[in-house]
Amino acid sequence: MGYNETTYWSERFEPSKEKGISADETEFIKSSLTRAKMVLDYGVGLGRYFPLYKGKTVTGVDIVDIRKEKLLENAALHDIEFDLKVKSSPGAKIKSKIKQYDLAVCCHLLLHQSKESYVRKIMTEMAEISKKVVIVSFYNPEKTKLAPHCFNYDYVSICKDLGFTVKKKAYIDQRVYLIYSK
Ligand SMILES: C[S@@+](CC[C@H](N)C(=O)[O-])C[C@H]1O[C@@H](n2cnc3c(N)ncnc32)[C@H](O)[C@@H]1O
Numbered sequence: 001m002g003y004n005e006t007t008y009w010s011e012r013f014e015p016s017k018e019k020g021i022s023a024d025e026t027e028f029i030k031s032s033l034t035r036a037k038m039v040l041d042y043g044v045g046l047g048r049y050f051p052l053y054k055g056k057t058v059t060g061v062d063i064v065d066i067r068k069e070k071l072l073e074n075a076a077l078h079d080i081e082f083d084l085k086v087k088s089s090p091g092a093k094i095k096s097k098i099k100q101y102d103l104a105v106c107c108h109l110l111l112h113q114s115k116e117s118y119v120r121k122i123m124t125e126m127a128e129i130s131k132k133v134v135i136v137s138f139y140n141p142e143k144t145k146l147a148p149h150c151f152n153y154d155y156v157s158i159c160k161d162l163g164f165t166v167k168k169k170a171y172i173d174q175r176v177y178l179i180y181s182k
Contacts, residue, residue, distance in 0.1 A: 003114055003148045005090040010064045015045035016108060021052065025136055028170070028177045029105060032134050036102035040130055042122065043109025044084070047074040057081045059101070061094055090114070091121045096129040104130035111138040111150050119153050120162065127164055127182035139176040 009015065021029075029052055033039070039053055044060030046067050058080050060071060065086045075082035085094040090113060104126040113119045126133045141152055159166055159180045168179040 005112065005114065005118075006063055008149055009062075009112075010066060013066055015067075016048060018048065018108075021049060024172050024175075024177070025107065026052065028136065028168075028179075029107075029134055032103055032132060032179060033105075038101045038103075040101040040104040040126065042104055042106040042126055043112075044071065045108075047071050047078075047082075049105060049107060050074055050078040050080060053078060053080050055079055058083075059094075060084045061087065063087050063090060090118045093121070093125050094129075098128060099131050101130040102132070104133040106133065107136040109137070110135065110153060110155065113151065113153075116153055116158070119155070120158060123155070123158060123164075124162060124182075127162075127180065132167070132179060132181045135176070135178040135180075137176055137178075138174060139171065140174040143174070 033052055037056060039056050039058045040061065041049060041058055042061045044062050060082065062084065065084065068084050071084055072082060087094060106126060110119050110122065135155055137155060138150065139152065139155065155176055155178055156166060156169055159178065164180045164182050166178065166180050170177040
């Protein structure tokens with residue numbers, strides 16, 4: 001059977017091979033975080049970005065709940081008020097009010113969606129419930145041989161196609177850094 005988001009991630013407690021947050025990511029995300037009180041971390045994993053959220057209220061979104069205990073521990077270490085919302089399927093929405101969050105942060109999640117329709121749904125949802133969205137994701141259209149759980153999507157084109165405003169974009173080391181809003 002091919003890649004299935006729920007099955008794959010429920011068997012992978014350590015969601016990322018990356019250790020810490022890169023300097024490029026820190027710089028890109030931090031400037032948008034300055035005035036944000038309510039943060040949405042979409043595809044929260046083990047809370048690798050928590051060091052950037054000190055003192056904030058953070059809602060993590062994930063498709064599995066296997067890391068909940070560790071996330072709560074990690075949040076307490078970084079002085080974060082945290083809750084986790086678990087989705088029932090890759091394209092499902094969480095319960096939330098329009099523009100409830102000051103900022104949505106979505107790092108290394110969208111490349112792991114098996115269908116572009118999921119990417120579009122997630123990008124739309126984040127823009128509806130947050131004032132601003134920051135995405136960091138793998139992007140290299142020339143690289144076609146990818147692991148079964150990795151995919152290439154053109155997030156900037158999708159963003160424009162959905163009618164959203166691209167506020168900032170950069171391409172560094174096979175990654176796209178994007179800030180947009182609805
Ligand atoms: C590669 S990990 C990245 C985790 C974290 N953002 C980081 O960079 O360390 C991808 C995360 O997204 C979650 N995920 C995968 N598909 C999802 C979906 N459709 N909706 C919400 N979370 C999803 C996985 O369970 C995992 O926690």
